Amino acid sequence: MSAAPSQDNAARTGIIARAVIYSLLILFAVYYLLPLYVMVVNSLKPLDEIRQGQMLDLPSTWTIEPWLSAWSTAQIGVSPTGLKPYFLNSILMVVPAVAVSTLLGALNGYVLTKWRFRGDNMVFGLMLLACFIPFQIVLIPSARILGELGLAGTVTGLVLIHVVYGLGFTTLFFRNYYEAFPTELVRAAQIDGASFFQIFRRILLPSSGPIIVVTVIWQFTNIWNDFLFGASFADFDSIPITVALNNLVNSSTGVKEYNVHFAGAVLAALPTLVVYIVSGRYFVRGLMAGAVKG
């Protein structure tokens, strides 16, 4: 495309430019990979190798001992249970919270786009704004209401909290998706005599695969990674994995078992990493949808 005086020159600068571009890209790839590399590599070393060697070296003795310890025997808070029970707590919390908030979001999106009413934009605006509140502002009354409902410190209580504060996003996702769904299809189904729920189940839902995946991934990642609500509302038998990890790495007793801590951190991050690796495309789309675009 260039009409440079010397083709040769242009080609050479082209090569140099590309070399610079590739080196920059690779340099940044290293920057992004390094922390994960450090965590994984050091989680597979015995403790004295970490102390004597250095964190970038590959293990000279490979061991999965730190992983086993982090999973089932490490000291978390006061009891040597490992992360296992808290991992299960997180799953018990995430699964229903994701399912309920996604279903409600789908229904809300359906109503807000296909059964419009006076003031619907106002309702949506208020639900959307709720996505952006600093959660600190609801901590005190939330704790109180969970107490009054008898849900303080329970997994159910955390599920309720995550459903409520996830609704804004799930509604946003489905609303934007259904906005582009042809309203004429709904009208055709109405003329065919289909009811409100029949239209939802038979016409909209079968076409909602992509947005369901996006919403589930978004909700799963957010709820799994939550620290604030877990730290504020969880009790002994409802502590989620993020908070347990905090207790693990900050436990003041005994020597700092860095290799166990590294293994624990990777364990806590594993489910969301797996989701990301398995369905990265949808993951990105979810993030983008979260940016209100669409």
Added chain:
Amino acid sequence: MTQTQAEIVPVLTQGADRGARETLQEWLPKLVLAPSFALILLFVYGFILFTAVLSFTGSKLLPDFSTWVGFGNYVRLFNHPNWIVSLKNLAIFSVLYIAVCTVLGLGLAILLDQKIRGEGFLRPIYLYPMALSFFVTGVAWKWFLDPSIGLEHVMHTWGWESFSFRWIKEGKMAIYTIVIAAVWQSSGFVMAMFLAGLRGVDNEVIKAAQIDGASTVMIYRRIIIPLMRPVFLSAFVVLAHLAIKSYDLVVAMTDGGPGTATWVPALFMQKFTFGRNEMAMGASSAIIMMMMIFSIIVPYLYSELRGGRRS
């Protein structure tokens, strides 16, 4: 195929129970939406109101609505050195975090947009930190920057004995280590946003500019980057609200330390409310945080919803 009597009759008799069923169908959408909306009204707006009222009381360990102190908590808040440090840190953190993420994100997106071989391999590498929680991010960077086992130690074992990088332990510099970790976590996402924006640019515009003799740099500077305006805006809004909410990262990396060097408003609220039993002051700090976020978000959402209605 004209109508017959037989077809009209059943329809007419159905008219009898029409009233109740039609009314139900008419109300059903609103009934379906109502629980969600009610939950949001109570748990978000009701609670904001609760916290706002609380911030005018003298509550300490528990909510206490009997003592009324007016704006007293806000006055105390803005006279409290920890809050001032928190605000200063937030300013440093958010400016750097937003600026670096945006520049880095845009830069990487432009580099990746040069028909790079292996893009499909590199892109997920830049993006994966977004899948990690801020908490795990903080834990990882805490170790990586820890002088006794992290980067400094590595340099020393490699023979660079004089190398020193102990920002995380230094009051003046610790906040910058949090910026480094936060940028690591979020910049890939900003890159993805810009990449999507770049891929959406009309190719014919670029061809026209090439025919006009514009160089690649010029095309980016004069045509493509100005076209990215909406992406800049979205990225700004997302990053700004993440910055103001930032809490987990600070807890994981420094827990506010050394001293109070890395306090931010979210941490302030937590420490005062639950650590120091200053519930009313915690509430007033949360109200200030909300006002900061809303001052950015509300105009943005307003224009987005407006725009949406037009198209």
Added chain:
Amino acid sequence: MSFLQIQNLEKSFGATRILKGVTLEIEEGGFLVLVGPSGCGKSTLLNTIAGLEPITSGEIRIGGRRVNDLHPSKRDIAMVFQSYALYPNMTVAQNIAFGMEIRGVPKPERDKAIADVASLLQIGHLLDRKPSQLSGGQRQRVAMGRALVRDPQVFLFDEPLSNLDAKLRIDMRTEIKRLHQRMGTTIVYVTHDQIEAMTLATKIAVLKDGILQQFGTPAEIYNNPVNMFVADFMGSPAMNLVPATIGGNGSGLTVNFEREGRPPVSLAVTDPPSGLAGFKGKKVVFGVRPEALTDPDGADRNASSTATADLHIEVVEPAGSDTFAVTNLGGKGVVARLRADANVQPGTVTPLTFNLTKTVFFDPATENRIH
């Protein structure tokens, strides 16, 4: 008695009035076309007949039955949408049978109905496909099949041909007309294409800004437009609307056109509408369709009143079957329709004949016809 009656229909969204007191009716087996520019309210009118949008006031009766508050599925109507609105997750057969399935019609009956409709529309080989695997024309047929299978009292068509390419559009237009002749079911059809309106309708309703401008047979609408909007909207090329002044010569009236740099043209109006006398010395708008302004040889021999004037030709556009010539009267380009082999050259002066029995006059202030 009329089959579909619409009385004083009003429809508002908040403060915006979309339909302003529309009154219409069509006999059983009629083909009513609602036509007008986009935003005129024609689709809203159709949706209110279908029951997809509630009305603010007025009355809709189908077959003598008041349907104002009836659910769309109980009005005994079927609708074909602009986008066809085929359910993307269902096959063609499932699409056609969905309404019956909802109503609980047993499977054997459904299958028979599908087969009947499929053979009528020649879509038997498509029954197992998904809509995404069909061409535009095939989708159109399936959408009609879904409507036909309901065997309704009224068919509603919402711009059904606007997504097809030009050639297919003409084929389907003919097909719709054939289906209508064959089944004799009442049809209400929305379009913005005045040719579709003319070719299909037994009655046309022209709408603008939510107001019914004129309602009548295609011939009435075409030959006797009530106002300048209808005159301009119906017909292609459009009617020439020329600013003119009415003059008098003794007992008769003349219509006079200014011309830039040339002497004015004056035509004697024989048999003027009675209201025209009141406009003596005033400005009017003179309406003449291109086919009523021809070369003298091409003039309608049955016309009882013609007038010929020498006019300056600016542009000549041969169109194959006709030749269009553009002249200038009253400061506006005026199109004349000449025989294909008419020998006219741009820049020359040629005699052109006005068929005065086909011309109309409008009051420029109200834009209404002068009767």
